[in-house]
Amino acid sequence: MPSPRRSVEGRPLGVSASSSSSSGSPGSPAHGGGGSSRFEFQSLLSSRATGVDPACARLRASESPVHRRSSFPLAAAGPSQAPPPPLPEEDRMDLNPSFLGIALRSLLAIDLWLSKKLGVCAGESSSWGSVRPLMKLLEISGHGIPWLVGTLYCLCRSDSWAGREVLMNLLFALLLDLLLVALIKGLVRRRRPAHNQMDMFVTLSVDKYSFPSGHATRAALMSRFILNHLVLAIPLRVLVVLWAFVLGLSRVMLGRHNVTDVAFGFFLGYMQYSIVDYCWLSPHNAPVLFLLWSQQ
Ligand SMILES: CC(C)=CCC/C(C)=C/COP(=O)(O)O
Incomplete structure (x- = not known):
């Protein structure tokens, strides 16, 4: 017995x-x-x-x-x-x-069902498979490497202190984002949807996990950063917001993520900007950093 x-x-x-x-x-x-x-x-x-x-x-x-x-x-x-x-x-x-518990399980069930339904570009043979290359282009537009390389390049070319300050904080924001997303992915360890094809451009080991979406955090963080620090005409501002939204949606359409991964990613990216803004690096509070950079 x-x-x-x-x-x-x-x-x-x-x-x-x-x-x-x-x-x-x-x-x-x-x-x-x-x-x-x-x-x-x-x-x-x-x-x-x-x-x-x-x-x-x-x-x-x-x-x-x-x-x-x-x-x-x-x-x-x-x-x-x-x-x-x-x-x-x-x-x-x-x-x-x-x-x-019941509410969470129901939300999870709806999430899985909706994500599967929206995963219309998950493969070449999917119903919207022909749009997949466009979605993958969008994917690269929100990838960490182009953003990091672009920021470092601009930082090297910048000849004004004001420009350097903004770029230094942009770099800090990107690194903070990579760190927080990797940390949460490693802790939560939620698998990517079963219908996802793992054919992403350069990934880290934690990127086998899907919660939260790193592209969604970056989209929210970068768009908030740009809207707050670049003087842009209204149509361009609308375009930035649209880019962030479509990038998030494309993650689910590609089958990379469930809806909740992207929704939480947007939330996290939004909050990350608040952290960056709160800890804003300047020659006054981080003189060493700026002096070091100016000697490059
Ligand atoms: C290699 C570097 C610098 C960043 C990895 C960027 C990446 C592949 C994030 C994963 O995004 P999703 O969580 O949205 O799939």
Whole structure:
């Protein structure tokens, strides 16, 4: 007989508790595995009838929402009144999915469904496969390398202190973005969508992960930076915003990302600009940096 703890931890409680019942095999969809309170009630009764270890039944009952309200006579009449040992958090979530848990799972399901639907350029044979080369061009426009190389080049050519200051901060923004995105990708480790073809231009090792989209963070960060530091005519300002939006959308259309990767990427990029603006480097607060650069 499996130990009570193992039988509870090893799989969703509803499945383990009813393995002695006759309605379907353990783990079958018929068992649900969802751990509803009605199911718990039945499983406790059947454990009594079939002589399942009472300690095991107590453990299950202790997790029942009915038992927690102290109104379940069978659980109260167990051989020992000692409080059962606490169960791992993940089991409790299985039995009592919180509103937040349900909302998150629903959001995730919608995200996956929508991302798959929007991934119309994911392959050459996809419905919008002919637009794929254009999307890949957009991809390069938001890649880190052209932005870094361009900024360094302009920094070398700049002959004014004001220009150097803006470019130095642009460089700081790009590096901060690379660092934060790599850090979050490495922590979250969300796989790219299954329909993605990994044929991207120069990637880092963390780029096998998709959350958040580095292109989306860069799009939001760069467009905010440009709009705040370059004097541009209105049509050009609209174009910058449009570029950022289409770049984000193209990530999902190419099948590189799910919608939430891009949405969070936009949010993160927006916030990154606020950090850059807050820590704005100038000859006053970072004289060493500017002196070093002027000696190049
Ligand atoms: C190699 C350098 C300097 C940057 C990598 C840029 C890159 C490939 C980011 C991944 O973007 P997504 O997360 O949007 O796919």
